[in-house]
Amino acid sequence: MPVLPSLEEFPYTIRCVSEVLSSNGSTSQASICGSTLALMDAGVPIKAPVAGISCGLITEGDRWMTMLDIQGVEDFHGDMDFKVGGTRKGITAIQMDIKIDGLTYDIIAEAFEKCRKGRLYILDEIIKPVIARPREELSRWAPKMFSMMIPTDKIKDVIGKGGKVIQDICATCNCKIDVQEDGHVFVSAVDQEDAKRAIFTIKTIVEDPEIGAIYKGKVTRLMNFGAFVEIAPGKEGLVHISKLDTKRVERVEDVVAVGDAIVVKVTDIDQQGRINLSRRDAILALEAKKNAQQ
Numbered sequence: 001m002p003v004l005p006s007l008e009e010f011p012y013t014i015r016c017v018s019e020v021l022s023s024n025g026s027t028s029q030a031s032i033c034g035s036t037l038a039l040m041d042a043g044v045p046i047k048a049p050v051a052g053i054s055c056g057l058i059t060e061g062d063r064w065m066t067m068l069d070i071q072g073v074e075d076f077h078g079d080m081d082f083k084v085g086g087t088r089k090g091i092t093a094i095q096m097d098i099k100i101d102g103l104t105y106d107i108i109a110e111a112f113e114k115c116r117k118g119r120l121y122i123l124d125e126i127i128k129p130v131i132a133r134p135r136e137e138l139s140r141w142a143p144k145m146f147s148m149m150i151p152t153d154k155i156k157d158v159i160g161k162g163g164k165v166i167q168d169i170c171a172t173c174n175c176k177i178d179v180q181e182d183g184h185v186f187v188s189a190v191d192q193e194d195a196k197r198a199i200f201t202i203k204t205i206v207e208d209p210e211i212g213a214i215y216k217g218k219v220t221r222l223m224n225f226g227a228f229v230e231i232a233p234g235k236e237g238l239v240h241i242s243k244l245d246t247k248r249v250e251r252v253e254d255v256v257a258v259g260d261a262i263v264v265k266v267t268d269i270d271q272q273g274r275i276n277l278s279r280r281d282a283i284l285a286l287e288a289k290k291n292a293q294q
Contacts (some may be wrong), residue, residue: 007147026070033052033127037130051085053068055070056080066110080111081096082115088123144188144192145187147185148185148187155181172201174189214285216231219257219259220258239277256279
């Protein structure tokens, strides 16, 4: 029963360290419980909390007795250290140290049952009251990582000639981007919004712009009839002078200049793939959204 998230769900390397300052019991099972608390507190989306507990055994002739949560002296003088970790639904790990020749079915059955009851008690009475589920978000100081898949034939477009496109995205969005040969793209940034902007830019590069979508682009050229705006590397559209502002515009230069960052809305894509944009519609749409939220 694996409980750790997949690489697609959580593209991080997880390093969990358990430091034991003193020991009078099963440090490995204590580490399981402590690691569960740490992972959930850190916002790692594990599928279920895991707890662990050990069961010992004392034998004398045909007589035997199992005991739960054994201490160091019971481990030293006893005949078994049976460790079971798991969730409410099942077992995730088992380890057994044994000093006698073998175990009977009854001994194993009783040990499993005692460990099950002990595990459920730890999960319900100790872990759950402290933190019942993983936190929704990582710490604001932790690097934010996201992953996505792109078609392999689009990798060259994301990287650009000499790496120009990917370097521009990294510089603009204050992030790091790793593109793998199979199309996996990993984006990391300290600020979550920076990472999301980078992903949005990559999606704009590899996917066709959607009519009605709003983009933040850069003015690249001015003409008498309008301004050309790059909404993603290699994807440029025209904002006609009549759609530059919410009021009448006499000259394009009165509203925008080359290099300005402006919001635009895709209004049409013709049969030749030319993109028509509107700054006016984007402004009105964003104002309407803001008013609706208030």
